[in-house]
Structure formats: C-alpha cells, structure tokens
Amino acid sequence: MIRVQHEDFDIGAEIAALKAGRTDIGAIVSFTGTVRDAADTITEMTLEHYPGMTEKELERIEKEAHARWPLQASLIVHRTGTLRPGDNIVLVVSASAHRDAAFDAARFLMDYLKTSASFWKRETGPQGSKWVEAKASDEAARRHWSPLKDAAE
Amino acid sequence: MRLLYFAWVREKTGIAAEDVDVPGDVATVAELIAWLKTRGPEFANAFDRAEVIRAAIDQNQARHDAEIGGAREIAFFPPVTGG
Numbered sequence: 001m002i003r004v005q006h007e008d009f010d011i012g013a014e015i016a017a018l019k020a021g022r023t024d025i026g027a028i029v030s031f032t033g034t035v036r037d038a039a040d041t042i043t044e045m046t047l048e049h050y051p052g053m054t055e056k057e058l059e060r061i062e063k064e065a066h067a068r069w070p071l072q073a074s075l076i077v078h079r080t081g082t083l084r085p086g087d088n089i090v091l092v093v094s095a096s097a098h099r100d101a102a103f104d105a106a107r108f109l110m111d112y113l114k115t116s117a118s119f120w121k122r123e124t125g126p127q128g129s130k131w132v133e134a135k136a137s138d139e140a141a142r143r144h145w146s147p148l149k150d151a152a153e
Numbered sequence: 154m155r156l157l158y159f160a161w162v163r164e165k166t167g168i169a170a171e172d173v174d175v176p177g178d179v180a181t182v183a184e185l186i187a188w189l190k191t192r193g194p195e196f197a198n199a200f201d202r203a204e205v206i207r208a209a210i211d212q213n214q215a216r217h218d219a220e221i222g223g224a225r226e227i228a229f230f231p232p233v234t235g236g
Binding site: 089 | 159
C-alpha cells in the first residue's frame with residue numbers, strides 16, 4: 001500500500017495494522033526518514049509533489065519490489081507540505097517470511113523512491129530558502145540494483 | 154494542451170499550470186521547450202539549463218526526444234529529491 005499525505009504517521013500503528021490477523025509474516029523491516037538539521041541551518045522543509053503521478057510511481061516501485069522478493073506486505077507513506085527538523089518525512093515497511101527479503105526490499109524501495117518518485121524538497125533557514133539538489137550518490141545507490149529482466153509490462 | 158511546472162521550474166515561470174495552444178510543428182519535448190523559451194524572459198530563464206529539466210507526458214516520465222503528439226498533460230520539473 002502507498003500513501004501521500006501531509007499528516008504525520010505512527011510507525012507502531014502502521015506496523016500493527018500491516019500484520020494484524022496474519023501469521024505468515026516472520027520478518028518486518030521499517031525505514032523512517034526524518035528532517036535533519038545537523039548544523040542549525042534549517043528551520044523548515046517543504047515537500048512538493050505531482051498529485052496523481054507521484055502515487056502511480058510509488059505503486060510501480062512497490063510492485064517491482066514484490067516482483068523481486070517474496071513479500072507478504074509492504075507500505076510506503078510519504079509526507080508533503082511544510083515540515084520541521086525532527087519531523088518524519090517517509091516510512092517504508094516491508095514484511096516477509098524471512099529477514100533477507102524484508103531487509104533487501106526496504107532498501108530497494110528507498111533507493112528507488114529517492115531517484116524515481118516525484119517529490120521536491122525546499123529547505124528554509126536563517127540564510128534564506130533553496131531547493132535541494134539531487135545527489136549523484138542516490139543515483140549510484142539505485143544503480144546498485146540490476147534491472148529486473150522479466151519484469152511485468 | 155495542459156502544461157504543469159513543479160519546484161524551481163514553477164517558481165521561475167511564475168505559474169503552476171496553464172492551458173496552451175502549441176504550434177503544430179512542435180513535435181517533441183525538446184521542441185516544446187525551445188518554443189516555451191520564446192514566450193518571455195521568465196520562460197527563457199526557467200528553461201535556460203534545459204538539459205537538467207525532466208519532463209513527463211501524461212504522468213509518465215519522458216525523454217526530451219519523446220514525441221508529444223496526442224498528449225493531454227505535459228509536466229516539467231527538476232530531478233527529484235524526495236525520501
């Protein structure tokens with residue numbers, strides 16, 4: 001499941017909902033991305049997205065993760081709008097029978113989300129406001145995953 | 154045709170969305186960008202570094218050599234920075 005929302009998320013509640021009533025899950029991995037302000041340079045972060053397209057991209061990324069690993073369930077929640085240092089930005093959860101698939105899928109979902117989902121960050125601080133630039137290291141992280149040869153579509 | 158602009162492309166053009174009549178001889182994303190740049194200094198500025206700008210045709214990311222014939226919605230935006 002994927003969601004794009006302004007509201008914060010409760011990691012424990014999300015995981016509880018994901019595994020409610022199920023006994024086929026043996027491993028759950030979650031990743032949470034938060035607004036960082038290591039050097040007192042950021043007072044606010046605003047996230048913009050492309051309504052309609054962003055959701056389709058997240059669904060495509062999730063579908064590809066399910067094609068690569070035997071996942072019982074997965075979840076991507078991404079926040080938009082104005083956030084502050086320490087706030088949650090993104091949650092990725094992957095659930096599988098065993099840990100390897102859950103660990104790998106969570107990393108894959110984040111690496112693809114970073115480089116292929118339409119979100120744009122703008123940071124505001126005492127020095128003013130600027131759009132965050134895409135990092136080459138994120139693109140390299142995505143390339144770490146080889147293309148799926150017999151992917152659907 | 155509906156055109157959408159996001160992030161700094163939106164800020165530089167000064168608009169988020171507009172409906173335009175694109176000339177018939179504009180066939181690709183690259184040609185659409187070249188035509189947009191002739192529409193005023195804010196468009197010339199927004200698309201100055203056209204090579205870094207990404208495009209989507211009907212909500213699917215598209216290369217600059219992609220054909221735009223039949224498209225209902227074309228969006229322009231910088232490389233993504235979510236997560």
